[in-house]
Amino acid sequence: MFKSYPALAMDRSDQASSRDRHDKRADMLFHLVVKGCALLVLIALLGAAFSMLWGGREAFATFGWKFLWSSDWDAVQRKFGALVPIYGTLVTALIAMIIAVPVSFGIALFLTEIAPVWLRTPVAAAIELLAGIPSIIYGMWGLFVFVPFMAEHVDPWLDENLGALPITGPLFQGAPIGLGMLTAGIVLGIMVIPFVASIMREVFLTVPSEIKESSYAIGSTTWEVVWDVVLPYTRSAVIGGIFLGLGRALGETMAVTFVLGNAHLLSASLLEPGNSIAATIANEFTEADSPLYLSSLIALGFLLFAVTFIVLAVARLMLMRLAKRAGENRQ
Amino acid sequence: MSVSLFSSFKKQAAVLGFTTLLAADSVHAADISGAGSSFVYPILSKWSASYNAKTGERVNYQSIGSGGGIAQIKAATVTFGASDMPLRPEELEKVGLAQFPVVIGGVVPVVNLPGVKAGEIRFTGPVIANIFLGKITKWNDPAITSLNPKVRLPDQKITVVHRSDGSGTTFNWANYLSKVSPEWKTKVGEGTSVQWPAGIGGKGNEGVAAYVNQIKGSLGYVELAYALQNKMTFTKVKNKSGHFVDPSLETFQAGAASADWTEQPDFYEIITDAPGKASWPITASVFVLMYKQPKDAARSAEALKFFKWALEEGQNDAQSLDYVALPAKLVEQIETYWAKEIK
Numbered sequence A: 001m002f003k004s005y006p007a008l009a010m011d012r013s014d015q016a017s018s019r020d021r022h023d024k025r026a027d028m029l030f031h032l033v034v035k036g037c038a039l040l041v042l043i044a045l046l047g048a049a050f051s052m053l054w055g056g057r058e059a060f061a062t063f064g065w066k067f068l069w070s071s072d073w074d075a076v077q078r079k080f081g082a083l084v085p086i087y088g089t090l091v092t093a094l095i096a097m098i099i100a101v102p103v104s105f106g107i108a109l110f111l112t113e114i115a116p117v118w119l120r121t122p123v124a125a126a127i128e129l130l131a132g133i134p135s136i137i138y139g140m141w142g143l144f145v146f147v148p149f150m151a152e153h154v155d156p157w158l159d160e161n162l163g164a165l166p167i168t169g170p171l172f173q174g175a176p177i178g179l180g181m182l183t184a185g186i187v188l189g190i191m192v193i194p195f196v197a198s199i200m201r202e203v204f205l206t207v208p209s210e211i212k213e214s215s216y217a218i219g220s221t222t223w224e225v226v227w228d229v230v231l232p233y234t235r236s237a238v239i240g241g242i243f244l245g246l247g248r249a250l251g252e253t254m255a256v257t258f259v260l261g262n263a264h265l266l267s268a269s270l271l272e273p274g275n276s277i278a279a280t281i282a283n284e285f286t287e288a289d290s291p292l293y294l295s296s297l298i299a300l301g302f303l304l305f306a307v308t309f310i311v312l313a314v315a316r317l318m319l320m321r322l323a324k325r326a327g328e329n330r331q
Numbered sequence B: 001m002s003v004s005l006f007s008s009f010k011k012q013a014a015v016l017g018f019t020t021l022l023a024a025d026s027v028h029a030a031d032i033s034g035a036g037s038s039f040v041y042p043i044l045s046k047w048s049a050s051y052n053a054k055t056g057e058r059v060n061y062q063s064i065g066s067g068g069g070i071a072q073i074k075a076a077t078v079t080f081g082a083s084d085m086p087l088r089p090e091e092l093e094k095v096g097l098a099q100f101p102v103v104i105g106g107v108v109p110v111v112n113l114p115g116v117k118a119g120e121i122r123f124t125g126p127v128i129a130n131i132f133l134g135k136i137t138k139w140n141d142p143a144i145t146s147l148n149p150k151v152r153l154p155d156q157k158i159t160v161v162h163r164s165d166g167s168g169t170t171f172n173w174a175n176y177l178s179k180v181s182p183e184w185k186t187k188v189g190e191g192t193s194v195q196w197p198a199g200i201g202g203k204g205n206e207g208v209a210a211y212v213n214q215i216k217g218s219l220g221y222v223e224l225a226y227a228l229q230n231k232m233t234f235t236k237v238k239n240k241s242g243h244f245v246d247p248s249l250e251t252f253q254a255g256a257a258s259a260d261w262t263e264q265p266d267f268y269e270i271i272t273d274a275p276g277k278a279s280w281p282i283t284a285s286v287f288v289l290m291y292k293q294p295k296d297a298a299r300s301a302e303a304l305k306f307f308k309w310a311l312e313e314g315q316n317d318a319q320s321l322d323y324v325a326l327p328a329k330l331v332e333q334i335e336t337y338w339a340k341e342i343k
Helices: A004-055 A057-063 A083-114 A117-131 A135-161 A181-205 A209-217 A222-251 A254-259 A277-284 A291-330 B002-024 B041-055 B066-074 B089-095 B125-132 B168-180 B182-187 B204-214 B224-229 B249-258 B297-313 B315-320 B328-341
Strands: B032-036 B059-063 B080-083 B097-112 B159-163 B200-202 B218-223 B236-238 B283-291
Touching (some): A004 A057, A004 A291, A057 A291, A083 A117, A083 A181, A083 A222, A083 A277, A135 A181, A181 A222, A254 A277, B032 B066, B032 B297, B066 B080, B089 B097, B097 B168, B097 B297, B125 B182, B159 B168, B168 B182, B168 B218, B168 B283, B200 B204, B204 B224, B249 B328, B297 B315, B297 B328
Parallel strands (some): B159 B200
Antiparallel strands (some): B080 B283, B097 B218
């Protein structure tokens, strides 16, 4: 036994180095797997973008840049342009965000600061449940319940009271049919609220209570605590949540198809029917009967990709500028 | 590339459906598969069920739309394709396809005017065209009131409702409007989807119907069976011989019977604006496409047997679903055509 001591020591060091090597290998494998996961998303993203660009190349080659600002969409003459769908997509998403952001903020604020504790969990669960409702249900609710309400009560009122105003007037003129950009924007807003609200609520909960309590201690109101402490602390996460909602609003298909009116007509009025990129593709893909028609629809898909990318990039740029200015103010 | 990508997509879908069917019943190696027009789907399913009960043969039909049906049969993944729009004889020649009608359908204008009953409003083709062109915008326009002296029409905007998806219904509707209005023909033309000068778009017959039911003062168009089954407020339309007719199984059949099916090869005949006193002006037919020299001759022969049974004995099924049977003379012509063209 004694004699075997050095041998044992040798054995131990041998064991240690083999374990090191084993660890190193496992580590490398782990790195590769994790890197692969991240790359997979990137590859899928680039692959999707490229295959849509490739599928749409005939449309881009035929119409060139004109594809972007032509309002034609004529399957008989084989003339296609993306202006109407791009315009509809942006306008409906904008209306949706104008509604969804303040409402979601209110929900998150209420649930984290004001609501009695016993109420918080059930309401939060209900909001997360709302996020799980399929969009076609929102579409059917929109068409059968909300559209008649808009047609009878909201549209006529808007037309009468706001339609005659000098600058914003043209936004609210039109026959009260209930379908249109405004209705689609509101339905989208309602769909986006659960996403934005549940993210806002979660990040508001991450604010350390010491910070909030100190603020309360020096006499801040709830509003001041939220506006001056909670929001600055969570700003980037909140804006991330808003982006997520915006992304969903830009790409939403089924609900928009039901309530937007699906008309390739360019109109300033929010009460008139329009079309969005996703709705156009959903409506027309199955029966696109010429290669150019099909290619134009795939090109539209690529443009939705591009539009979403540009909107998100612009938003991120604004965020960076905002962060810079906040830094300067602090100094 | 894009087209082949698209059709291979559909091909996979069809193959998938087909293999599951095979798995379900591997005894019937010679199942008949078809794809295309969603308009004929209800009647083809019913025929398929009755035929299966009688003979044990199965017909697997995928309702993927006329455009998809044409793509499928061209890719030879199905035994037959079905389309609401006939292919030109030259195009059939190029791919070696045969074409024949199986059932009559057609398009009906429907309105939402409170207090107005089905068949009360009378239209002429040019008036409908001008409404869809956006030139007539009010219900009390003299062009409409002069046709309907007995009906009190409101001072209300007409909301045009059209299909937002490509569709054989739209093709027949636009084809009719092109025949009766030169302006429609030059400005809009005909096709499964067109650039609509006015109105809103609903997806499918049910989408158009939902919009028409919701919006007061709207005018849309749907398939006859859809209008009848949902008790929609249809209108009378003046036909080529100057008579105002209601849409019904009888007037549709009259329209189909008055068309001259022998004039063009491969039954290439769009029967809108048909002559005859009782003819409904916007009658249409659904066509089946099959290879003249199919790779799988046995299966193709089975399909022909099925269609022979459907045209001869399946007509009660058709009527019970508000489809219009083919006139007997036309069935004879089709059977002669089969004997001559399909090997």
